[in-house]
Amino acid sequence: DKLSEKTGLNFKIKTEENRSNLSGNLVLKVEKNIINMDGCHITENKQQEKDYDNCSLNAARITERYTPYTCPICNKDFSNRGNLNKHMKIHSNEKPFSCTQCKKRFMYKDLLVKHLRVHTGDKPYSCNQCNKSFSQSSGLVEHLKTHTGDKPYLCQQCGKSFSSHSNMMRHVQTHTGERPFACNVS
Known part of the structure; x- marks a missing residue:
């Protein structure tokens, strides 16, 4: 992505929870060197809050991405073994969670819980x-x-x-x- 090309570092970007004012202050925390990106200046190991009118990222948090676990089948990277194990179910087509009402099967328990609302009519x-x-x-x-x-x-x-x-x-x-x-x- 644009940031990785400019810095030579591998970053991920997380949008802040409050998206109502995306053109407001930019809050960035960076653990590496000074980064210049479209007018944004971030100092090493400092957290700055400043209004960046010409910055291409608004209301974003940038953290260095550490992904030591790699899927041996598709080479997708993960930050922890649990996420890798969950991902591996995609390749095995394992569906251990079964609906008791219609016998439909799911890879993940949360998908079964969502599906059960079809039968209960629950709309939370x-x-x-x-x-x-x-x-x-x-x-x-x-x-x-x-x-x-x-x-x-x-x-x-x-x-x-x-x-x-x-x-x-x-x-x-x-x-x-x-x-x-x-x-x-x-």
């Missing part, structure tokens, strides 16, 4: 603006865009924008003429 994620509820946090995140008007997905053919990727892909089919669902009623 509620919109604080209209009280609509969702079984998954991702559903709430997509829904919140209807209140903010955020439509980050753009059709490359006509320029129309959409709040979700799935809505944009459904729209793209109007350009291609693709009809993936057939009506069986005669």
Whole structure:
């Protein structure tokens, strides 16, 4: 990435929890040498807070990435053995967690817990603006865009924008003429 090319160091970037003011102060902590990046100046072993108008990273935390564990199959790197072991299930297709109601199987327990909401009807994620509820946090995140008007997905053919990727892909089919669902009623 851009930062690694400029510094010769391997970094990962984590966005701050509060994303409402991304153009505000930039807080960076760096454990290596001084880094110059698009007008950002970070001093060795110091934490600085300063308003960077011309900086390409806003509200980001940068830490040196240490990844000593590598997947022997796909060469993906991990910071600890537990994450590597969890990742290895992808290659083995092991699915030890089974739904007692429909027998569907899952690699991870948290995926089974999410799936069980299909059977229970549990919707623990509620919109604080209209009280609509969702079984998954991702559903709430997509829904919140209807209140903010955020439509980050753009059709490359006509320029129309959409709040979700799935809505944009459904729209793209109007350009291609693709009809993936057939009506069986005669």
